[in-house]
Amino acid sequence: MSPNFLVINDEPVSLEQALSYLQSDGTFQNFLASILRQHVITQMLKQEPDLQPTVAAIEQYLEQCFENNQIYESQPFQYLEQFLKDNQIYTVEQLQQWLEDNHLAYEQFLERIIRTQTWQNLVDHISRPRLHEYFIKHKQKLDKVLLSCIVVDQETLAEELRDQIKAGESFEQLAQDYSIAENRMHGGQMEPVSPSDLPDEIRIAIDKNPQSGSLIGPIDLQNRWYLLRLEAILPSALEGEIEAQLKAEIYQEWLSQEMATMNVKMQVTQWLSLKTSTP
Template sequence: MDTFLTVDEKPISLEQAIKYLQSAGKLSPFIGDILRQHVIERELQTREDIDISPALTEQAVIDFRLQNRLSDAQSFQEWLKNNGTDYNSFHSSVAFGFKLEKLKVLVTQDKVQEYFIERKLFLDRVVLSRIIVAEQELAEEIHIQIEEGSNFEQLAKEYSMADDRVVNGMMGPVSRGTMPDILRASVDVAQTGQTVGPIELEGRWGLFRIEQFLPASLEDNQLKQSLQNELFEKWLAEKIQKLTVRLQVT
């Protein structure tokens, strides 16, 4: 029997480990992780446009040690041991991280702009405050009070049925794509500071004040990275879908 793990001096075979994973309902995610890594490693081996400078990896290792107070050689060795790795493996994992990020860019760079346009409705956000009441007549009366100069926040605290009345009706950023069509249509033609409504939503009536428009842009590096990650995961899923996989445990 080939030993996969040793626990309290007792060997656990690969076959037994697989059975444990099956019993726990975690075999599929485990295999999924293996297939994911297999596709990535194979892609890195076959592509010739992924070249990472050794100096970049070395500097990243140095930065990691400084940030985690591991500049002392002995402390670093103890950290490596406690984390079940050694210097070569750690160095390789750092280099792999850089290669993976470069692969993501290469795989997605021609698709990001189009994907951004497809998703823009859901990526654009609007900061809203609201007052939700049960009756249209009350909503119209409150709207008149707002137009005459009454304080929106105070009216929200006094009349709104929504939980956010305790924070002056502030909803925070809301994706345009998740708004009901009737609300989005009103918001899209409104100006910052304007109150729209009353609008009937799920049997109640709402007044919505536009606090700020937050249009999405690919100049937002965090957003761009998020879209690249989504596209990369789609690409990976397509690659994995085409694999022929057989589980063989003897």
């Protein structure tokens, strides 16, 4: 039996017992995954120590900003830079007030900054070599189209409305007058959507005629007739939320691959013979 891992109500709990509890309630795999994930990160930070900012470097950056009441752009401190801007912190007094309002000690604040900035630096470091290629590969799913629709129950009505629109009637007004969709009061305008999420008939029609204002349909979808108008194609760009999303995806992919290649051996004697059945 290994030394006590915990003491609960004066009763010792060994490491084997603790692991068996995790196994019994089905959380052992998540527990192990958390350990492996942190081990991968720790090993990478050993190889690339500059990814983890020091307290001295953070305080030097803060001092520089506060001396001039100006938040400077800094690649190693992007998170801290954005944090100061978002909270309008330009002086030592403003930082102290923020800490008091959020019930944080200065040391806790530094820990939060180091943890979050390290994660951001690590994500940037891992994703940078693959980011452009990854964006090109997934661009079709990231692009959006803006559509308006009129939804009715009868095919003949949908065809009549199509003919009226071609003759010059207002799509928006006909949507308000006839559509049974909830967006009728907004002229039938839909939220931007990825072409890959559209039914095949609509996506193919857009590919054939990608001009703004082109009509699509009527198309029968789940016993309702859809008449659509293409408002705009919204191509994606490698910036903002899309860039952050792709960086996070590349990072998670790297992390999963690193964890999958690990050779893990349990060093707890009794755990090795523990039955995996649960009550």
